[in-house]
Amino acid sequence: NAGVTQTPKFQVLKTGQSMTLQCAQDMNHNSMYWYRQDPGMGLRLIYYSASEGTTDKGEVPNGYNVSRLNKREFSLRLESAAPSQTSVYFCASSELVTASLYEQYFGPGTRLTVT
Amino acid sequence: QQQVKQSPQSLIVQKGGISIINCAYENTAFDYFPWYQQFPGKGPALLIAIRPDVSEKKEGRFTISFNKSAKQFSLHIMDSQPGDSATYFCAASRDFGNEKLTFGTGTRLTIIP
Numbered sequence: 001n002a003g004v005t006q007t008p009k010f011q012v013l014k015t016g017q018s019m020t021l022q023c024a025q026d027m028n029h030n031s032m033y034w035y036r037q038d039p040g041m042g043l044r045l046i047y048y049s050a051s052e053g054t055t056d057k058g059e060v061p062n063g064y065n066v067s068r069l070n071k072r073e074f075s076l077r078l079e080s081a082a083p084s085q086t087s088v089y090f091c092a093s094s095e096l097v098t099a100s101l102y103e104q105y106f107g108p109g110t111r112l113t114v115t
Numbered sequence: 116q117q118q119v120k121q122s123p124q125s126l127i128v129q130k131g132g133i134s135i136i137n138c139a140y141e142n143t144a145f146d147y148f149p150w151y152q153q154f155p156g157k158g159p160a161l162l163i164a165i166r167p168d169v170s171e172k173k174e175g176r177f178t179i180s181f182n183k184s185a186k187q188f189s190l191h192i193m194d195s196q197p198g199d200s201a202t203y204f205c206a207a208s209r210d211f212g213n214e215k216l217t218f219g220t221g222t223r224l225t226i227i228p
Contacts, residue, residue: 031214033214033215040124040221042121042204042218042220042221043159043216043218044218045215045216045217048214048215050214056215058215059217090158090159092158100211101164102147102214103149103161104214104216105160106158106159106160107158108156108157108158109156109157
């Protein structure tokens with residue numbers, strides 16, 4: 001049981017380049033998320049998927065697109081990278097544990113630098 | 116707009132002491148308040164969570180205190196240990212089960228011997 005896996009771990013892009021961040025979970029969770037983490041800003045939700053085939057914008061969706069390929073996989077695409085997208089990106093999935101607790105499980109993150 | 120305000124930004128506590136981190140929220144529709152712990156180079160992990168029908172929840176050395184009227188909640192770490200050194204994030208969501216969390220800005224906790 002690997003939990004939530006992300007690839008790549010590190011990436012350097014030039015302004016204007018595109019790339020896709022991959023995420024997969026093996027816990028059979030319906031909900032998946034993409035966050036970005038910046039110093040002093042906490043984690044901010046980029047996109048959310050409640051189930052296969054559905055996606056919803058979060059707090060900071062501009063400049064990103066997502067695909068929920070199947071129940072396991074949720075990818076994040078940067079079509080034209082900008083220096084403002086330099087960040088650490090986390091994918092997560094979640095489950096309802098009890099009637100008063102649900103838990104998000106985070107991947108190890110992708111550190112992206114845009115020059 | 117910062118809907119969940121967290122303080123302090125950093126905190127140094129002696130081993131064995133009590134660490135206290137505070138959060139305040141604005142949206143009265145929030146009804147779920149988890150705390151996440153993050154070690155360097157890792158993703159956050161759920162530490163403890165509370166819903167507004169109770170004023171306190173305790174799990175081992177970790178306690179959440181919740182004040183609905185003041186729209187504040189806090190994390191208390193009793194008998195703080197060097198292994199507790201990490202960044203802590205409070206969070207909130209509305210409509211329990213919605214699962215879209217709004218995070219605070221984080222507190223870097225350092226426990227010194």
